[in-house]
Amino acid sequence: MTERFGFQLNATDGAARTGVISTPRGEIRTPAFMPVGTAATVKAMMPESVAATGADILLGNTYHLMLRPGAERIARLGGLHKFMNWSKPILTDSGGFQVMSLAELRKLTEEGVTFRSHVDGSKHELTPERSMEIQRLLGSDIVMCFDECPALPATEEAVAESMRLSMRWAQRSRDAFGDRPGHALFGIMQGGVTPELREESAEALKSIGFEGYAIGGLAVGEGQEAMFGVLDYAPGFLPEDKPRYLMGVGKPDDIVGAVKRGVDMMDCVLPSRSGRTGQAWTRRGQVNIKNARHADDPRPLDAACTCPACANYSRAYLHHVFRAGEMISGMLLTWHNLHYYQEIMAGMRAAIAEGAFAAWEAEFHATRAQGDIEPL
Template identity: 55%
Template sequence: MSDSPIKYRLIKKEKHTGARLGEIITPHGTFPTPMFMPVGTQATVKTQSPEELKEMGSGIILSNTYHLWLRPGDELIARAGGLHKFMNWDQPILTDSGGFQVYSLADSRNITEEGVTFKNHLNGSKMFLSPEKAISIQNNLGSDIMMSFDECPQFYQPYDYVKKSIERTSRWAERGLKAHRRPYDQGLFGIVQGAGFEDLRRQSAHDLVSMDFSGYSIGGLAVGETHEEMNAVLDFTTQLLPENKPRYLMGVGAPDSLIDGVIRGVDMFDCVLPTRIARNGTCMTSQGRLVVKNAQFAEDFTPLDPECDCYTCNNYTRAYLRHLLKADETFGIRLTSYHNLYFLLNLMKQVRQAIMDDNLLEFRKYFVEKYGYNKSGRNF
C-alpha cells in the first residue's frame, strides 16, 4: 500500500526518548501527533456534538465496526453517504475491525480459520465475522483509517496458543488486504499481537510489515497486564515498526500510560475511559482524580480544575456539577465528559510541546508528581 491515502510526516524526534512529533494526512484532513482519539462507539462520542469535539481539539475520532454493523447496519450508513455524512463529522475517522468486541461482548464464540461465529449481544442471533466481512463493513462505513481483523489473545494465555493465534492473525491480515475495495481513499492498518512474548511480537510485526500496511496498531495491551508489563512490550514492539508509518496503541487512555506510550514512539491512542468515568462523576484534573459526586463538594463553588480553561471549568462549579449528577441530569454528564476529553486532548498538546522542547522526561516527572500517582498508586 505504498500509495496509501494515509501519510505520516515526521516533524521532530525528541532528543532523550523515542518520542516523535508529526502529523498524519488523511482524505478528511490532517491532525498532529501524538494524538488521543475520543471514542464514538455508536457514531457519536457520548453526549458530545461534533462542534464541541472540534472546539476541544479533537483531530480524529474512533467508531466501532461491530456496533455499527449490528445497529443501524453498515449498508444503511453507506446509503446515507458514509459515516462522515451520517454523523455530520467532516474530519478523520478511524474504525476498529470489530474483533475486540466479538471477543469481549459476544457469547458462544467459535474461532476457526474462516472467522468467528458468535451470538449477537443485542438479540442472541447467530452471527459470523470474517476478515473479508470486517473489511467490507468498514468499506461501507467509509472511515479514513480501517483496522484489519485480528484475534485478541489475553495477555497471560499460554505461549503455544498465542503463537497459533498470531499466525492466524497474519493470514487474516493478508485476506483483509486482498478484500479491501477502496485502497484509494481508505487506509488499512495491520495489528501486531503476541501478548507479552517478545519473539511472537517480533514474528507478528515482521509478517505485517512485509505486507506494507498504511500504518501499524499495537494490540493486546491494556487488557489486565501491569503498567510495567505494557511498557516492556512497547519498548521492543515500537522498534519493530517502520519509522515512516503511524503507530497506534489500542485501548489506552490513562494519562501516565499516554505519556509512557509517547516516550516509546507511539503516535495515536484511543480509549473510552474519559467518557465512561465521567458518567459516574469521576474527573481527571491537574491535581489528580476527583469524584465530584462526593459529599465534600456539595458547597464547593470553585471550578472542577482551577488550572483548566475548558468550557466546563470556565463556567461551572463543583457544587453545581455535583447537583446535576445527583439529580441524574444529562447536562451534568455532558459537562464532566467535555472536561475529561478536553483534559486528555490538552495533555497531548502539552506532550507535543514537550517533544518540541526536548524535555518530555521532565514533563512526565512533573505531571506524575502533581497528578498524585506517587502518593496513591495508579488509578488513572
C-alpha cells in the same frame, strides 16, 4: 488538502515522536488521542463539541455499527461521516475485540468468527473479508485489519497460535481491502508479552505492507508494568516512517508512558465513560464528584482548565447535578475529561518539538502527585 494518506515525522525526543498524519479529510497531529464514538456518537457530546476539545480524529466500532443500524444502511445514508455529522477523519476498529468480549456463543475457525448479537441474538459471521467490506461501507479513513485478540493471561502456545492466525487474517484483510486511494489499512501486531512473538508478528506485517501499524493485545488485563515492558521494545520492531497506534489505552499516565516509548496514536473509552460515572481527570489526578466534600465548594474542578465545566460551573453544581441524575452532569464531565486529554496531547507535541519532553513529563507526574486541592 491532500488526496492521499501520508505520515510525516517532524521531531523526536528520545523515543517520543511528533508528526502529522495527512488524509483527504484533514490532518491528524501526533501524538493523537482518539475519542471513542462507539455507535456513531461520542456519548454525551455533540460532534462540534468533540472537535472543540482539539480532537482531530474519532474512532467508530465496526461490531456495534454492523449490528445497529447496519453498515449497508449507513452506506445508503451517505456514509458514517455524514450520518454522524463529523467531517474529520474516522478510524474504525475491525470488530474482532468486541466479538471476543461482547458476543454470545461465538465460534472461531480459520475462516472467521460466527457469533450471536448481544443486542437481539441474531446470528452473524465476521471474516477478514466481511470486516473490510463493512468498513468500506462505513467509509472510514483508517481501517483496521481483522484480528483475534486473546485475553491475557494466556499460555505462550495459545498466544502464538492466536497471533499466527491474526497474521493470516492480516494478509486476507490486505487482499480484500484492495486499492482505495486516500484510505489507509493498519496492520495489528500481536504476541502478548513475549518479545520473540512480537517480533515475528511485526516481520509478518511488514512483509505484507501497511499504511500504519497498531500494537494490539495490550490493555487487556496485564497491568501497566507489563504493558510498558512490551512498549519498551515493541514500537522499535515497526517501521519508523509509519504511524504506530496503541489500541485501547488509557489513563493519563498510561498515555504519557506510551508516547515516551514511541507511540503516535491512542484511543480509550475512559474519559467519556468516567465522565458519565462522576469521575473527572484533572492535572492533579482524579476527582470523584459524587463525594460529599464537593457539596459546598464554589471552586471549579480545575482552575487552570478552560473547558465549559471549569469555566462556568462550580464543584458544588457538578456534585448536585450528578447526585440528581441530571443529564448535564455526564455532558459537562465528559467535555472536561476529553478537553484535559487533548491538553495532554498538545503539551506533549510541543515538548517533543522543543526537545523538552523529559522536563514536561517530570512536571506532569509532580503535579499529579500533589493530589486534588484541599477541601474547604
